[in-house]
Amino acid sequence: YKINKQVLNGNKFYVFTDGLSESLNAEGQEIGIEGSVKMIEDSYSKDSKKHLSDVSKKIIKNSKSGKLSDDLTLISIG
Numbered sequence: 001y002k003i004n005k006q007v008l009n010g011n012k013f014y015v016f017t018d019g020l021s022e023s024l025n026a027e028g029q030e031i032g033i034e035g036s037v038k039m040i041e042d043s044y045s046k047d048s049k050k051h052l053s054d055v056s057k058k059i060i061k062n063s064k065s066g067k068l069s070d071d072l073t074l075i076s077i078g
Contacts, residue, residue, distance in 0.1 A: 019072030
């Protein structure tokens, strides 16, 4: 395994599963990687717990069923 080290200096690092990128927008289309990044940026909060909760709530709100259509893991470091 290769290990890279980087100091975040107040920035955050995000890791997410395809449950985020394959979630649907209000028009019923997958948001993809670009949409995932935009959703993370648009919901940004200094409090990571609130931020991740807000992203999850947006995904559920955009779904027609009001439920996640796939498993979702979203991790914020920093």
